[in-house]
Amino acid sequence: MNNYSQLFKRTKEAARKLIRVSEDQIGEVLARLAELLEEKTWYLLEENQKDLDRMDVDNPMYDRLALTEQRIRGIADEIRAVGQLPNPLGIRLEEKVLSNGLYLEKITVPLGVLGVIYEARPNVTLDVFSLALKSGNGLILKGGSDAEFSNRAIIQLIHQVLREFEFPEQAFLLLPPDREATKALLEAVDVVDVIIPRGSQGLIDFVRQNAKVPVIETGAGIVHTYVDESADLEKAQAILLNAKTRRPSVCNSLDCLIIHSAHLPNLEQLISPLLEAGVEIFADSVAFEVLKSHPEISLATADHFGTEFLSLRLSIKTVKILEEALDHISRYSSKHSEAVIAENQGVIDRFLLEVDAAAVYANSSTAFTDGAQFGLGAEIGISTQKLHARGPMGLRELCSYKWLIRGNGQIRG
Amino acid sequence: MNNYSQLFKRTKEAARKLIRVSEDQIGEVLARLAELLEEKTWYLLEENQKDLDRMDVDNPMYDRLALTEQRIRGIADEIRAVGQLPNPLGIRLEEKVLSNGLYLEKITVPLGVLGVIYEARPNVTLDVFSLALKSGNGLILKGGSDAEFSNRAIIQLIHQVLREFEFPEQAFLLLPPDREATKALLEAVDVVDVIIPRGSQGLIDFVRQNAKVPVIETGAGIVHTYVDESADLEKAQAILLNAKTRRPSVCNSLDCLIIHSAHLPNLEQLISPLLEAGVEIFADSVAFEVLKSHPEISLATADHFGTEFLSLRLSIKTVKILEEALDHISRYSSKHSEAVIAENQGVIDRFLLEVDAAAVYANSSTAFTDGAQFGLGAEIGISTQKLHARGPMGLRELCSYKWLIRGNGQIRG
Structure with a gap:
């Protein structure tokens, strides 16, 4: 048990409710979020400036941290585009009828709760949120400390929209950017179904070394x-x-x-x-x-x-x-x-x-090698491992599946 | 670096060669192995007896450890059956032609090298070997110390058959049943693509806590x-x-x-x-x-x-x-x-x-809930996690995929 246990359980409970929302509702939420980002551009820029003020202009991360009016418009457009992608959930992957009459279907379902650990790129907060929501997943975000003001402003707008639509806002959690939170996330077996690190090789190595939760490694390309x-x-x-x-x-x-x-x-x-x-x-x-x-x-x-x-x-x-x-x-x-x-x-x-x-x-x-080029529509990263997802990961790669078995009293001999 | 690094690298190198062997050759190897097991039944029983002699007859594991003529015949039949299953490799999952003429195919490939950690059940050694070979995967086995004589006799017969057919025998490694070997296996990032623990909840928990390599958890059912x-x-x-x-x-x-x-x-x-x-x-x-x-x-x-x-x-x-x-x-x-x-x-x-x-x-x-019932043909375990494979895992679940892209000089604008 740690300070985050209760918070994480609440996230998991809230994420369960996402299975009940419809594709159309998700599209509406994402469209509204895109609109709100554009309405609140001044506010986002103001909060982003607080982060920028703490960073040296010569820092190579400065440009990635910076939001501009144009970038916010671009992000809003991407969110709208994700809302329009085909629904990755409920797709029937297999179907069979056993000789005893049992009817089996293998269908896509959300993974559950995604953990995403990333560096000082506030656009990732919105990218990842839109992909998680569209795939029916809850989300625990741990962004870089350099982007703290920006990320807090963004999650506040996300929660505002979720409340407007009576979506379970607690399914989307932004952690404070400190070690204790990171450690809790990496060890949140039974709550978090996968952790996706996005960033430098150092970050990825740290996550692999310390996670108890399954990890999908993305990124490093020695080509x-x-x-x-x-x-x-x-x-x-x-x-x-x-x-x-x-x-x-x-x-x-x-x-x-x-x-x-x-x-x-x-x-x-x-x-x-x-x-x-x-x-x-x-x-x-x-x-x-x-x-x-x-x-x-x-x-x-x-x-x-x-x-x-x-x-x-x-x-x-x-x-x-x-x-x-x-x-x-x-x-x-x-x-x-x-x-x-x-x-x-x-x-x-x-x-x-x-x-x-x-x-x-x-x-x-x-x-x-890129999700958009491969026709995945949007990409959460490029997996360099072989389990689950390999190469560009889109919405389908944020899903698992389950078997549904319908019977009429069948027992096994 | 540890004592196993070189051995593991050799396993990985040998496993790479498996991609070149044909479905028919694999079928022949498995058929020959089944035959050899039956020919060498007396030898297997003798070695198995050495293990049984070290265990108390009242131990609940005694029955699982014991081989009999009939059980060996049953195992041989299962190996033949695996040899006859449809080839899980080279299956085209997707295909597309991009507007620039690039031709993309997504096809199934072996995971690479599987690590399997299990308890004193010598039949698992043969089950897992046949599934690994059929799916083109190398294998590092870590069996229970109680089955050491049995497992050594089995791997010796496996290697004998692989040599007869000029297969890369070093792709299939049995580790000594000690802590150092287990630790090395759990940390063999870059060599082992997945670890599958088969056994008690205690074993599974130990593996999850200590592995640096991705793990597929199997087994525990609270139903x-x-x-x-x-x-x-x-x-x-x-x-x-x-x-x-x-x-x-x-x-x-x-x-x-x-x-x-x-x-x-x-x-x-x-x-x-x-x-x-x-x-x-x-x-x-x-x-x-x-x-x-x-x-x-x-x-x-x-x-x-x-x-x-x-x-x-x-x-x-x-x-x-x-x-x-x-x-x-x-x-x-x-x-x-x-x-x-x-x-x-x-x-x-x-x-x-x-x-x-x-x-x-x-x-x-x-x-x-069982691989055979679900029509998977054979089963390496029942996954209770959501990444990669869920529920009964057959040959297809021991595969990854890759994208093949054929072009004629295409560059990206």
Whole structure:
């Protein structure tokens, strides 16, 4: 027992009531919330400013913390869009009639109560709320302390709308941003059905180490692209540039180019657009030998492999055969997004079969790993684990299922 | 790093190779293993006897530990049956073509490496091996120390068959039954994709408390059956008897009868077959008032609710309305199997919608919660959690999925 036990039980009890609300009612609540956010823009900006005043403008988190009129309008639009997505609940996944006449249905249901731990990004509070409500889940939020004023203002508006519609507002709880609350959340077995950490690798590691509740890990992408002997180098050049430089700070961006040694003579040309875009390169000794005239290219150390750079940096690994590329990926990949560039169909098939990752690409940029791109409508994160949900997680991934069995007095012999 | 790190890495590397073996080859390996078990029956019985010699005959685990010629034949038949089940791998779950021409497929893949921790039941070693191999998964087994001789003999035969077929035998590892090995397994993040404890609640609790790897909890069933005001009492009588006495030691057996107070005058008759079958009953004060003439019925204490009896014991809770039954179940259920007996369709619908459990029954015995009954073919356990797999877990529940994306040079704008 801790100070939060009663609060969490109340959340769980309130969340149970969500199963009774209709899809239409949920849509109305989300539409009203979007409207209220726009009405109260001045108030949100004022509270957000209190958080911003406590942070150094040079802090890389400052921009993520900041709300603007335009951002609030964008968030409101996203909330409306979530309200319009297909209902993920009550979908019949299987149906069978047993020989004794029992009628079985397997149908989607909410997970129950989600725990979400995140950093100083107030938009996450609203994203996650809209996805949780739409999927019939209660929610316990633990945001970063840097966003405390913003998050409190947001949860207040959420509760106001829930009250207007006589929804169980207690099913949505914002915790104070302190250690005790985090610890209580991580240990809330029997109340919280899953914890989803959203943020840095450090946050994810902390959650995995300390949670007693099941965790879905999201985020970290150590991404490779293998340029096979059979690759079309023009395609390869464009794909590498896109995968590395489109948005270097996101998880699907390229970290390591694996080059077949047959292409060492073409390597300089292959990476020239990357160098022009200001990418700093760490090449293994074989590749370094052909690239060393470039001052922006240095010799890779062990640390440069298996690193998620999240910046304009790239390592290069040279291989003589496909197996070596597969072994390198197996060793260093975070199982997020991996790609092969090849024209040889046998190589493509083997790469797609053997590489173990959420998204395995042939002849395409890894930048497409994204819920919206995959048609999920909205995304709570990109899972890098294999249980429950893998890759982009949308509303369906926030659901479990149950078996309903209808009988007429059947007993088992 | 610990002594097991290298061994586990070797297991993971070997398990990667399983993706290349065909459904037919797996069938042949399992058929050969079944044959070998029958050929080596004398050897297995001899090794099993060494374990039995160390255990007291009165120990309730003695019977579960014991192998016999007939049991070995039964296990061999089950292994052959698993070999004949439909292949759970490579199933296309979704398919879509994006407007830019990218072709996406979501297909089933093995989870990777399963960790299974269990008690002194040597048959589990073979059950779990056949399911793991059939689903393309590597396996790290940690059996009970009481079954050490039996398990070592079994894994030796498994490895012999794998060698005959040039399968990666190192993908299937039996750990020594000691604490250090268990700890290493529970912390083997990056090697083990899921841990499934099979055994007592104590074992499951230990695993949940100590695992850093994701866990699927199986087993514990605190099972209720609610007899509504509208119930057909003849059906109710038969269902209660079956759910309680068919196999009292299994997880789907009845623990608590919830009775609508309108049926208090019929309660004695309703439970008379249970009393005849020797069931010991703990009734709440209201029900006790009408039953107290029976010496085998006593007044329930708080402990009798929320208890998985696994024996011929039953608690009775009286309620005045459906809501009270729903609240009682929400509070005490382990979310395994729950039933309502009612003729009122509104009551049935509400019970099926609102009760949160893996299997929710109307007018049927809960004894049907079982992989074979649900048509899964074979079962590794019954999950009582909501992530990934819920209720009976068969081969499909030992799989994850991945997205394959085939392109022709696509980059993201």
